[in-house]
Amino acid sequence: MRTIPTALGVLFFMLAGQCVAREAPSSVNDPVLENRVIRLTSELRCLVCQNQSLADSHADLAIDLKDEVRSQMRAGKTDAEIRDYMVARYGDFVLYDPPFKRSTLLLWAGPFALLLLGLLGLAAYVRNRRRRLQQGELPAIDQARAEALLRGQSGSEPR
Amino acid sequence: MKRFLPLGIFLVLVVFLAVGLGLNPREVPSPLIGKPAPAFQLPQLQEPGRTLGSEELKGKVWMLNVWASWCVACLEEHPILVEFSRRNELPVYGLNYKDKRDDALRWLAKHGNPYTISVRDEDGRVGINYGVYGVPETYVIDRNGLIRYKRIGPVTVQILQEKILPLVRQLQG
16 A cells, blocks of 8 residues: 555646647647548547547647547548547547557446346335235334324224 | 345455556567568667668567667666676667767766667657557567567566576567
């Protein structure tokens, strides 16, 4: 556990060293291309500032990668080819919309599995409760209250 | 029994969160493991007139360490690399990433030079091919030029002894 403060310290310096803001030079003379760059890079994760997309990030590496995307688009590469180029280097983690495969099974199916588990638990609880009520089984407190009420009523209202 | 159920759920959550805290989100599994190391031909840091190509390193097991004089975390691992290079177990090659030549030379003079040769990746393009995103990064490349190990962040004595050295001995063996 002693490694956590160290790791945090290292992380801080790594981020501090690299997440220094710098404006990305954009190709203002070609808004169509620039739109395509922004659209594609906002689907890609910046690995330096992990919770930012490449489009949002001003980290040095993000700027280099945006330049790379731009020059590959100029060279006529398709979006899918550029996405593959990124995945080959940085893995599925660069994609904000990772593909469904064995290593991402838990990621995609996990929430639905949890939902199913919750529904099964709820169904079991409801079924169990209904059965107990039908069998006339009441919790001890309810039983005592019911008996007290019955006693009180029998005193004031003759049947 | 029923009374302890919330406590049980709580404990499971605590375990999950504790494990999650201990994980390093920067350690993203590299898709490059087992793949050929991307080829490069780059000018040497010490002798800018000469280049070094990855082809020349085929046939031996070697380490590639990505470093820069501006990289704070590199200082943390540097003494370990210097010490390791003295043992001559594995040639360590440096990829001087997005750095100025003068700064890099001054940094090596000050902190020691563990590298057989350092090459200059001034525009970071070779770095991109190697999937570098958090300097320092360290790769172990085998005789056939395949990447067998990648470390993102500083190399520690523990990692060197428990992961890198056993792998290197197996690869060299």
